[in-house]
Amino acid sequence: METKEHILQQVRDGVLTVEEGMEALKQAETDVLDLGFAKLDLQRQRRCGFPEVVYCAGKTVDQSVQILRLLMKQYDNVIGTRADKAVYERLARENPAVQYDDLARMVYQHADKTVVNGDRVIAVITAGTSDIPIAEEAALTAEIMGNAVTRIYDVGVAGLHRLLARSEEIRKANVCVVVAGMEGALASVVGGLVDKPVIAVPTSIGYGANFHGLSALLAMLNSCAAGVAVVNIDNGFGAGRMADTINRLR
Structure with a gap:
């Protein structure tokens, strides 16, 4: 996903025309990452204050893992609700920061513990x-x-x-x-x-x-x-x- 700053730099450097830059900025405002089975809203944190939260029930373990893996690479704090422990076990193999709560059935990454x-x-x-x-x-x-x-x-x-x-x-x-x-x-x-x-x-x-x-x-x-x-x-x-x-x- 290109940031607005990068798009503006490309316009400044002549890589994009003004018209192309305007179109790219519009796309950046509503940017989604299409995984085929899911479309991740990459602007949710900017609009709403927190990244997209993943409802894992009804998704396969593989689908939940793919979505959460991408979100956890981009954001410090990420939540997956109603998750089976198998989702956590798959994610934990590559990400030691992942945690799981058995009672809440939540898999999550809580890297930024700032109390706002x-x-x-x-x-x-x-x-x-x-x-x-x-x-x-x-x-x-x-x-x-x-x-x-x-x-x-x-x-x-x-x-x-x-x-x-x-x-x-x-x-x-x-x-x-x-x-x-x-x-x-x-x-x-x-x-x-x-x-x-x-x-x-x-x-x-x-x-x-x-x-x-x-x-x-x-x-x-x-x-x-x-x-x-x-x-x-x-x-x-x-x-x-x-x-x-x-x-x-x-």
Whole structure:
């Protein structure tokens, strides 16, 4: 991929005409790398603040490896979500910086550990231990994107004293990500305790009438607490990314 600076140098040196340079600059703004089975968006970081994140589920191991290998060569911090460990094992043969988290099912490269918003902490809160895998997807996403994260796990409504014991810590956070299955009530409780944004993440944890997270999703959408927004069922990544976006606002 040619940079804008290189294109302008070519125009200056007479290698490209002005018209050719203009066309090249337009291409650079929307440049993609075509792998045949995937088209990598190489301008995502410049537009959106973070490189393209790879959703590995549904892709073959080879497809995921090819995409992530290219991204990891170009960027310091790269994320692959819902990845099998086989993807990590293939990448690790040539890149010792690659890491894998079994709980979050994330393969990632976190070479630049600069905390962009150290004074703006994201609290990731779970109702139960069973919700931790989705919470870790959110927490890791936020950390790799440059945020300080506090984990507050297993503080659901079945034992409110556990939540209230951490209430001061929760109130200090700039954004709260609340991860809950079953009836999904924790998001409303946290929403009633804080004056900061609450991102609710329904999980598919629960018995039959939970309908694989649908009951938690509907409960969160119908929350009577102000300031609660909801992402899709089990979408820890989406919550972590949204928390990062909010944290970057000035």
